[in-house]
Amino acid sequence: MVIPRWPPIVYNDETPAGSDTTLWDSPLASDNCPCRKPNPGMALEYLEAHPEIRASLSVMIGDTDSDVEMGRRLAAETGGCAVFRIDHRNDPEADVTFASLAEFARGVGSALEG
Template sequence: MNERRKSLELLNSDRKFALFLDRDGVINRRIVGGYVTRPAEFEFLPGALEAMSIFSKLFYPIIVVTNQQGIGKGKMTEEQLNEIHSFMKEEIRKAGGEIHAIYHCPDLKVSHSTCRKPRPGMALRARHDFPALNFKHSMMVGDMISDMVFGHNLGMITVLIADEQLARKHPMLIDYRFNSLYDFAMIISKFDVQEPPKK
């Protein structure tokens, strides 16, 4: 989508490529005007579980970075969010996939918190926990422009999960666009990526 488009070819030889994923609107269905507050409200998007299984064979680490201001608004607690994420991780594991870390920011959008995307706080926490992490050998997949800014500013390859209309508004922030996480997985699976390192 811009001059960095050929950068996906790096996947042919780099065995430590990392994958950052947004959650709502990418892995699970976004609740418009509301928040997922319990596991029963968490609905995987079509093909998302299959996509996560494919990614687990190609990337390490796989990291979810998600803004969750519903906590800051008092709509849910940290404990409730942990229950949701435990459910998500278990279902992904059952499907043959894996998430190696989840980082969330509970702060309100108006707080201008450094942990809230598009600011880099969650990525910096990930680099602390995974010292070998190289942002230039990482991909950021999200459905919002804030996700694209987050990844772009850190030098990641950015992948937008949205329609073409949104992508056309911000061409310099977006390297690739797909309609779904599954569509992206189908393309990325064609690359000859080496197996991720063993734990």
């Protein structure tokens, strides 16, 4: 949900297919902001402002260790959040690892069709 170099897509059961939300973290690490990865503050604020979104049906998609950690922390805070990693190597901390963004898109497309 919060990735500075690569914008993520947030899907949930309340959002029509094809729509998305992108959140960015921008404070410096020295600011120790709860909204900076791997802290889940920005995602928690967004979920609080949008109670129609069920966190347990949200997905964190990222390509760094801090993205995965942020998704894990968000899941711990909310009771749910799937964590997808985009990387050529399998990440045991992620729920699912895709080798590329294209592979992820194919997987989502297949799931929506099936």
